[in-house]
Amino acid sequence: MADAKENAIPANHSATPDAPWLTLIGLQEDGLASLCPAARHALAQAQHVFGAPRHLALAGVAAAPHGPGRAWPQPFGLAPLLALRGQAVVVLASGDPFWYGVGGSLAAHLSPQEWRCYAQSPTFSLLAARLGWRLEETQCLGLHADAFERLLPHLAPGQQLAVLLRDGAAAANLAQWLSERGWGESDFSVLERLGGPHERIRHWRTPQGHSLQGHAQQGNARHAIAALAADPAQAPAAVAVRARGGPALPTVPGRPEHWFAHDGQITKSPMRAITLAALAPQRGQRLWDLGAGSGSISVEWCLAGGRAVAVERAAERVAHITRNAQRFGLRHALRVVHSPALEALPALHQQGAPDAVFVGGGFDGALFDWLRQHLSKGCRMVVNAVTLDTQALLLQLHAEHGGQLIKLDWAQAQPLGRMHAWQPARTLVQWSWQAPGPARP
Structure with a gap:
């Protein structure tokens, strides 16, 4: 018997004031x-059935005008x-509609x-x-409409x-x-069409006991590319990867500068780690x-x-931010605003108050x-301030x-x-402060 996730409601499937009008299957x-x-x-009782054409076909639902089926716009x-709303409506989805499916989007609009x-x-x-x-040791991602860069972290x-x-x-x-x-x-x-009569699974793996150097001169991904070109995968398709190679992105703040597109205007790795510690990011918060x-x-x-919303006045640096958002798979989370900071703030504030603010350049009394x-x-x-003028303002x-006010001096060899010497970086003064109000609405 298939698992069923349902609300605590009477077992009445008609659309009435006492029963749900929408059923997700x-x-x-x-x-x-x-x-x-x-x-x-x-x-069987639905007046309207929404789903992708593939789902409608799997359920044997004819599309309008010959039946109740309606493909998504x-x-x-x-x-x-x-x-x-109020009519008997069914939504068809794959597997669990609430795991990378339409369920969460619908529930946000409904009681x-x-x-x-x-x-x-x-x-x-x-x-x-x-x-x-x-499964608890496997990273599960839905990239139906997202860039492969989401895999990077x-x-x-x-x-x-x-x-x-x-x-x-x-x-x-993805193999490419x-x-x-x-x-x-x-x-x-x-893995293609899992759970059905046309299920097919193909593997490109390094056999146990073989060194990476001695196996698959072009690599597993290259062999997969060639095989899939000759015999393409059938939707719905999923890919399983056990990662080998690199380089891997470090998991803690202060990631090396070479990961980023920049023109030298970048918070250096050690200072960035200290700055992120002061900002104290939490999941779901806005910067x-x-x-x-x-x-x-x-x-x-x-x-x-x-x-995050990144505000930058220099066009060439806006381009770097945009590239970094794409490079790290963060276009869904990082928005770029090309504007002087003070001019951008009223519109940003109307869109929602931040949980944290970082000012890396252009800070002044106004x-x-x-x-x-x-x-x-x-x-x-x-x-963060490196100029004497801004540092004096932070002291005031x-x-x-x-x-909290701290002063950071550091140097690199x-x-x-024929030898090495310490090359000092600019002294950085960092001021951390919490707003006393007004209260969040």
Whole structure:
């Protein structure tokens, strides 16, 4: 019997004031065969059935005007479905609609009493069962509409990744992407149409006991690319990767500068680690990065699970920030604003108050006055200064408003003839302060 996820409601599948009008049904590749009786009944009684053409075909639902089937609009949107509120509506999805599916998007617009869900095993579970992987030790990602760069923070030697893709062609593209970034020796599997009569699994692996140098001169990914060109994967497709190679992105703040696109205007790695410690990022929180330079602080914040708005006035540096957002797979989390900081703040504030603010350049009294008047209580602000003028202002503000003031001097060993000597960096003064109010609305 398929697993069922449903609200605590009476077992009445008609759309009435006392029962949900919307039913979400997770399908497997065997179509109706694995559906529980309640899901079958809801589908039979539906006035409208939304789903991708593949899902409608699996369920044997004819499209309008010959039946209740309705394909999702392109570009994707929920408005046509929500306009039918109160009628008996079914949504078809793959496996568990709440794991990289439409379920979460729909639930955000509905009360819990309006919907029920009958979920089945998601593709990730089927993949783990076929490969013998512990699912809790596997990074699961849905890249139907996202860039492969989203994988970057998860790639490390030995790491297992399960990736859902938008179509079969994307499997070959992913193999190419891995090969170009030094991960071409990774074990690579393509799993097609899992759970149905046309299931197929293909592996490109390094046999146990073989060295990477002695196996697959072009790498597993290269062999996969050639095989998939001759015999493309069939949707829906998932890819399983056991990573081999590198380089891997470090997991802690203060990542080396060579990972970033920049023109020299970048918070250096040791100072960046100290700055991120002062900003204290938390998952889901929002950062304003004012005078963002290369955007390295924003990138590190987003890699910790937050969201950021990077404000920069120089066009060439805006381009660097945009490149870094793409390079680290953070276009969903990092927004770039091309503007002087003070001019951008009113519009940013209307879009939501930040949890933290970093000022890496262009700090002055007018900027602080605006921030002091508008930041919510408890918002963390960190300012880095290397010029004497700004450092003097930070000394004054610390005396007037408190907070924490630290001075950082550091040096790196550099060649000097046949020997080495310390090359000091510019002294950095950092002021950390928490806004006393007004309270967050």
